Amino acid sequence: MGSYILKRLVSAIPVLLGITVIVFLIMAMIPGDPATAILGSYATPENVEKINRDLGLDKPLVQRYFIWLGNMLTGDFGRSFSLNRPVLDEVLERFNATLILAGTSFVLCAVLGVLAGVVSAARQYGLADKLITFVVLIGISVPAFFLGMMMILLFAVNLRWLPVSGMYAIYGGGDLADLLRHLVMPALALAAVATGVVARLSRSAMLEVLRQDYIRTARAKGVPERRVIMGHALRVAMVSIIPVLGIQAGFVLSGAVYIEIVFQWPGVGRMLVDAILTRDILLVQGGVVFVAACYVLFNIAVDVAQSLLDPRIKT
Amino acid sequence: MSAFLKLLFRNRLAAMGAVVLGAILLLVLVTPLLPLPDPNVTDTSQRFLRPFEAAGHLLGTDHLGRDLLARLLYGTRLSLAVGFAAAVIAAFFGSAIGIVAGYFGRRTDNIIMRGVDMLMAFPYILLALAIVAALGPGLLNALIAVAAVNIPFFARNIRGITVGLAAREFVDAAKLSGKGHLRIILTEVLPNVLPVIVIAMSTTVGWMILETAGLSFLGLGSQPPVADLGSMLGEARAALITAPHTSVVPGLMIFLIVMSINLLGDGVRDALDPRLKSGALSRPRSMTRVDRKGPVREAAQKGLLDLQALETQFHVGARVYRAVGGVDLHVKKGECLGIIGESGSGKSVTALSVMGLVASPPGVITAGAVRYDGHDLLSSGYREMRQRRGENVAYIFQDPLATLHPLYKVEDQLAEAIQSHHRVSDGEARERSLELLRAVRIPNPESRLKNYPHEMSGGMRQRVGIAMALANDPDVIIADEPTTALDVTVQAQILALLDDLRRERGLAIVFITHDFGVVAQLCDRVAVMYAGRIVEEGPTKAVLDAPAHPYTKRLIACVPELGGGQRELAAIPGLPPSVDDLPPGCAFAPRCHKARDACAQGEIPLDGTPPRAVRCLYPEEAV
Numbered sequence: 001m002g003s004y005i006l007k008r009l010v011s012a013i014p015v016l017l018g019i020t021v022i023v024f025l026i027m028a029m030i031p032g033d034p035a036t037a038i039l040g041s042y043a044t045p046e047n048v049e050k051i052n053r054d055l056g057l058d059k060p061l062v063q064r065y066f067i068w069l070g071n072m073l074t075g076d077f078g079r080s081f082s083l084n085r086p087v088l089d090e091v092l093e094r095f096n097a098t099l100i101l102a103g104t105s106f107v108l109c110a111v112l113g114v115l116a117g118v119v120s121a122a123r124q125y126g127l128a129d130k131l132i133t134f135v136v137l138i139g140i141s142v143p144a145f146f147l148g149m150m151m152i153l154l155f156a157v158n159l160r161w162l163p164v165s166g167m168y169a170i171y172g173g174g175d176l177a178d179l180l181r182h183l184v185m186p187a188l189a190l191a192a193v194a195t196g197v198v199a200r201l202s203r204s205a206m207l208e209v210l211r212q213d214y215i216r217t218a219r220a221k222g223v224p225e226r227r228v229i230m231g232h233a234l235r236v237a238m239v240s241i242i243p244v245l246g247i248q249a250g251f252v253l254s255g256a257v258y259i260e261i262v263f264q265w266p267g268v269g270r271m272l273v274d275a276i277l278t279r280d281i282l283l284v285q286g287g288v289v290f291v292a293a294c295y296v297l298f299n300i301a302v303d304v305a306q307s308l309l310d311p312r313i314k315t
Numbered sequence: 316m317s318a319f320l321k322l323l324f325r326n327r328l329a330a331m332g333a334v335v336l337g338a339i340l341l342l343v344l345v346t347p348l349l350p351l352p353d354p355n356v357t358d359t360s361q362r363f364l365r366p367f368e369a370a371g372h373l374l375g376t377d378h379l380g381r382d383l384l385a386r387l388l389y390g391t392r393l394s395l396a397v398g399f400a401a402a403v404i405a406a407f408f409g410s411a412i413g414i415v416a417g418y419f420g421r422r423t424d425n426i427i428m429r430g431v432d433m434l435m436a437f438p439y440i441l442l443a444l445a446i447v448a449a450l451g452p453g454l455l456n457a458l459i460a461v462a463a464v465n466i467p468f469f470a471r472n473i474r475g476i477t478v479g480l481a482a483r484e485f486v487d488a489a490k491l492s493g494k495g496h497l498r499i500i501l502t503e504v505l506p507n508v509l510p511v512i513v514i515a516m517s518t519t520v521g522w523m524i525l526e527t528a529g530l531s532f533l534g535l536g537s538q539p540p541v542a543d544l545g546s547m548l549g550e551a552r553a554a555l556i557t558a559p560h561t562s563v564v565p566g567l568m569i570f571l572i573v574m575s576i577n578l579l580g581d582g583v584r585d586a587l588d589p590r591l592k593s594g595a596l597s598r599p600r601s602m603t604r605v606d607r608k609g610p611v612r613e614a615a616q617k618g619l620l621d622l623q624a625l626e627t628q629f630h631v632g633a634r635v636y637r638a639v640g641g642v643d644l645h646v647k648k649g650e651c652l653g654i655i656g657e658s659g660s661g662k663s664v665t666a667l668s669v670m671g672l673v674a675s676p677p678g679v680i681t682a683g684a685v686r687y688d689g690h691d692l693l694s695s696g697y698r699e700m701r702q703r704r705g706e707n708v709a710y711i712f713q714d715p716l717a718t719l720h721p722l723y724k725v726e727d728q729l730a731e732a733i734q735s736h737h738r739v740s741d742g743e744a745r746e747r748s749l750e751l752l753r754a755v756r757i758p759n760p761e762s763r764l765k766n767y768p769h770e771m772s773g774g775m776r777q778r779v780g781i782a783m784a785l786a787n788d789p790d791v792i793i794a795d796e797p798t799t800a801l802d803v804t805v806q807a808q809i810l811a812l813l814d815d816l817r818r819e820r821g822l823a824i825v826f827i828t829h830d831f832g833v834v835a836q837l838c839d840r841v842a843v844m845y846a847g848r849i850v851e852e853g854p855t856k857a858v859l860d861a862p863a864h865p866y867t868k869r870l871i872a873c874v875p876e877l878g879g880g881q882r883e884l885a886a887i888p889g890l891p892p893s894v895d896d897l898p899p900g901c902a903f904a905p906r907c908h909k910a911r912d913a914c915a916q917g918e919i920p921l922d923g924t925p926p927r928a929v930r931c932l933y934p935e936e937a938v
């Protein structure tokens with residue numbers, strides 16, 4: 001198993017490099033003088049000179065890429081001019097908040113989605129199945145940002161159960177309970193679509209598995225139905241559900257951008273949007289590379305989980 | 316095509332989606348003709364009017380006093396146009412890349428697909444944000460970003476199809492005839508991938524509408540004063556609490572569009588899936604449905620397991636397949652009964668009906684009884700049936716690779732069989748599992764316990780299957796073609812093992828097979844099945860020496876040398892009849908060389924002097 005993890009990590013290196021190349025090439029599409037373009041509204045002569053030195057912007061493209069890559073590998077993602085602090089510091093701080101939000105949503109979508117799918121499949125065409133199918137259809141059709149806004153109206157404004165936005169109360173907050181209260185709505189709004197997708201897939205995966213011969217064998221041995229479903233069938237269905245969970249993690253991460261805007265959550269998505277609007281290109285670049293790299297690593301974890309679950313995968 | 320549409324619209328939800336989407340499309344097409352105020356004219360004296368509050372502003376006004384209805388319709392127009400354009404662009408470039416990769420293969424393919432994989436390693440929004448960051452905010456740039464992000468999806472799908480096409484003979488023929496690559500791609504490949512491209516577009520266009528709306532919502536797409544649905548929602552957010560209708564109106568519209576596209580897409584996918592038509596997508600329930608019209612006759616107990624006038628049918632749509640059409644069988648303690656027949660004769664369904672294991676839906680037991688020790692199992696519910704499965708009657712199935720759970724170790728599967736019926740500790744269950752493996756003569760049982768099924772040979776797997784059947788010391792074992800998937804030597808070993816176990820443990824065995832050689836080796840009595848009914852029955856030796864039914868006679872003639880391994884019964888001319896359309900009278904008549912008019916006249920009874928019986932008007936031997 002250890003060697004498998006190592007192998008997957010090594011195989012991730014070209015992907016990570018590819019990500020940097022793609023981001024670099026996209027940024028190279030910026031028209032005009034690179035230094036002024038990158039600095040945007042912060043293009044004072046000192047800044048232009050500094051960034052020319054840091055990134056070697058007067059040098060050829062290939063050389064520039066390696067300078068940039070080398071800097072990043074030593075932890076130097078450049079400096080955000082709008083915030084006047086190192087990009088990496090800002091990204092790390094913001095990513096922490098995103099991780100809390102997206103992580104919670106991901107767990108929610110995995111648990112609720114799989115559970116709903118299993119119930120739906122086990123009660124195919126029954127009342128529970130119809131109800132779940134209906135809710136799922138709504139869930140996957142409502143845009144996360146709109147759902148978030150409607151939740152604010154209902155739960156924060158009308159019912160006053162939950163705070164409108166933010167991560168902590170401005171006065172007297174800061175503990176875990178405060179965080180959780182702020183987390184409920186954005187996490188649910190963010191999880192909705194992914195939960196729906198996972199539920200649909202789990203349902204069809206379960207239906208597929210329940211028709212297999214080994215399920216009949218389990219029943220023939222007299223295994224109680226609950227165990228047939230939650231054990232024998234779900235175990236195999238998970239093999240096809242887990243890769244989709246990996247993909248959904250990407251969608252949750254993407255949706256977090258909207259949710260962070262709607263709920264004023266101080267995450268990396270909101271940072272990126274602000275950075276684009278203030279044309280703080282270095283911050284965008286650093287944020288995108290960092291989050292994409294984390295996502296690649298996360299997917300390796302998914303692969304490892306997959307191989308733990310399915311002994312037929314050669315490790 | 317019309318069949319497809321019919322299928323699509325039989326799905327009520329899909330039809331609903333189509334209607335809603337059609338209505339929206341119609342509305343945005345005629346928008347410029349409608350008597351609406353200019354969507355971009357501001358009038359601050361009329362800010363935040365509620366819906367229906369003022370004449371001329373049906374849905375009210377926004378924070379600048381602009382008419383919401385007009386903005387909504389023009390915004391929808393823009394959102395749909397942009398989403399659709401993005402889909403077309405993504406489909407064009409993605410398909411082009413996919414076709415090139417798939418058509419040229421090798422290095423080209425490798426390099427392109429590597430690039431595509433890299434792009435897919437991004438959560439989509441990061442890529443879109445990076446592109447917008449480089450190009451600057453704006454609707455056109457948002458469109459480019461969304462299209463670019465979706466290119467890999469098309470590239471990958473279309474490549475897969477093209478790879479298959481490129482290997483086909485018509486492409487080779489075109490190459491040999493000296494056509495250029497471009498011409499081949501345009502004339503041979505493209506027409507074949509086009510339907511797939513269209514389907515892929517229809518499933519992603521909803522996404523792209525949502526994604527562009529999302530970028531506009533973030534303020535990175537359409538710029539004021541022009542608004543699409545996303546930017547309307549984005550602008551309204553500031554007044555969410557004071558004037559919620561300005562948010563609800565565009566939000567609901569996005570929801571309606573996405574939902575109707577989803578519904579329609581699901582409908583299309585279902586209509587294209589042939590499995591749905593056959594009803595093959597339903598999951599079998601924990602026990603076959605029993606739906607008997609009227610009570611079952613009382614009958615004297617003949618054996619440990621008695622099947623009495625058992626009828627099992629498959630109900631698929633309006634069609635009824637009579638897989639088992641009234642079967643009487645009994646097996647005594649220590650006895651081995653063979654059931655022989657071609658595939659489709661109903662022998663397996665008969666066997667599975669005993670413990671309610673026929674997949675249901677579509678299976679239904681419509682008549683008869685299954686008595687274990689005189690007690691009708693079909694009138695008790697799932698609870699009792701579950702307790703008897705494996706404990707009183709156990710099964711051995713045909714292909715142990717498919718019938719053993721692929722992800723559980725042997726020891727877990729064996730222990731589970733025991734622990735489903737007896738409260739024993741894990742350690743005890745393990746001990747017992749080890750004994751079971753020894754009993755079925757598996758070498759190195761300790762290490763085998765730790766194996767997964769895929770790590771063992773077919774013969775070993777079947778031994779595990781048998782061990783599992785023995786786990787709770789059942790009285791009856793039903794073996795459904797247990798040796799068919801094995802090669803000849805292994806088959807002989809397994810048969811010998813079963814025979815020994817029967818003698819050692821006094822097991823009653825019901826052995827299902829299509830091979831008379833196997834029957835001769837193992838069974839005391841044999842029942843021959845044809846088209847869901849028993850056509851001949853008797854002690855094995857008597858039947859083998861003097862078959863009475865013409866069908867039996869030919870079955871035996873198909874076996875060149877008894878016990879010689881697996882053989883198909885294809886040597887009999889003709890096919891068994893389809894059980895949804897049985898002829899009156901003898902079902903074998905169309906294939907029988909002795910058939911006369913009387914054979915097709917009516918029901919032919921199973922007749923004879925016990926222990927023999929035959930269902931034939933002109934038997935080969937009198938019994």
Ligand code: SF4
Nearest residue numbers: 901904907914931932
């Ligand atoms: S009943 Fe007639 S058709 Fe049927 S097997 Fe006998 S002889 Fe042949």
